[in-house]
Amino acid sequence: MSSPNWPAVTAEVVRHLQALLRLDTTNPPGNETLAAEYLAGVLRAEGLDPLVLESAPGRGNLVVRLAGSGQAPPLLLFSHTDVVPAEASAWAHPPFAGEVHDGCVWGRGAADMKDTVAEQLMVMLLLKRQGVALKRDVIFAATADEEIGGPAGYGVAWLARHHADLLRAEFALSEVGGYNMDFAGRPVYLIQVAEKGTCWLKARVRGRPGHGSMPHQDNAVVHLARGLRRLAVEGLPYHLTNPAAGFLEAASRAAGASPMGRLLHSLKSPVEAERAFQVELKDNDLQPFLYALLHNTATPTGLAAGYKTNVIPAVAEATLDGRILPGFTTDSFLAELRGLLGAQFEFEVALEAPPLQITHDTPLFKLMADSLRAHDPQAAAVLPYMMSAATDAKYLAPLGVPTYGFAPMKLPPGMKLMEMFHAHDERAPIEGLGWGLQVLYDVVTRYCS
Ligand SMILES: [Zn+2]
Secondary structure (H helix, E strand, O other): OOOOOHHHHHHHHHHHHHHHHHOOOEOOOOOOHHHHHHHHHHHHHOOOOOEEEEOOOOOEEEEEEEOOOOOOOOEEEEEEOOEOOOOHHHOOOOOOOOOEEOOEEEOOOOOOOHHHHHHHHHHHHHHHHOOOOOOOOEEEEEEOOOOOOOOOOOOHHHHHHHOHHHHOOOEEEEOOOOEEEEEOOEEEEEEEEEEOEEEEEEEEEEOOOEEOOOOOOOOHHHHHHHHHHHHHHOOOOEOOOHHHHHHHHHHHHHHOOOHHHHHHHHOOOHHHHHHHHHOOOOOOOOHHHHHHHHEOEEEEEEEEEOOOOOEEOOEEEEEEEEEEOOOOOHHHHHHHHHHHHOOOEEEEEEEEEOOEEOOOOOHHHHHHHHHHHHHOOOOOEEEEEEEOOOOOHHHHHHHOOOEEEOOOEOOOOOOOHHHHOOOOOOEEEHHHHHHHHHHHHHHHHHHHO
């Protein structure tokens, strides 16, 4: 069997990406059925048998399967078709037109994550066209409602509740990983093996009400301000989890004897890490990423107190976006937060999701790493990493389906994938997309045939 004609296949994946970007699946309201029907049409035309499953009117999920011999359990590729809103006037090119400029396809979802939808679609088409003899089923799911979702969402959470059998697999591949980051002047590739849990909450503190003309020491607004200052200045304690240790180990090896290599190595010690975050890393681009890797975090994102200028209110509260490391629970996280803020704070949890981690000691991880290195000989390393935000992987984990973040993409120098997520001027480099498709096809064919 001859290998695919990659320039032609790249042009084809670009066309699919453009078509997907032109379908407005802004969530809310979503309207992901537009994307699901588009994908179903393409798949049907090539003899596959896709299902479009609506969890609510307009909230379509697409699932399609290429059957293997059953010698090995299935592999699931999944990606979400909804996007966050775009403020068109702030973009250099319109966000729902799928235009090509400067070697990139522009549009809301070009990085998060219609690029991957198009890549995964193309892998299915190629497996079918090339007549690849599969020893395991390959499943592709293009799903709704990742951006708002939650446990009662219309996408993966709904599929997992109502159609679990369609998704059961040994492993799943989805966002966020398989892309390059500049690291001490050389590209390293990241594969997601863990993600932090979520705990959104209100932190509330009470005091003594009174007249604003007579300040006293038991003012709820002042108590809250002091607490938030402690959160900003001291932060929550350092913790070295297994995924973080694995990352720092591999990253410091990759950076070698450079100052960055020594710095990364030093982050494995709590004392040295504290100094590094205050001094060497203070203004470094990597600081937020590395800090989140080593700490539970609680970021103040809202404030509420008071109703009249001359009244000291009885209550003040802050909205906190809490993110929890593997190994922690909501309770142990809240205990840590109470330790910092003080016993007078009350917490009201609004949303929680547990952290996830899977081992990188698997043949599939090795295959992904080998394939990235083979396709980019410049790569300094492939690093297992923990993402600070959450994905739909958390709804598959309870079904026994662990997910690696692997949506390969090669970014040109200076382009940062995560900075384009939810931002203006989101775009996908065409060369990098074609490159990523080859990597993904390579991994899937080698793992499944
Ligand atoms: Zn996403």
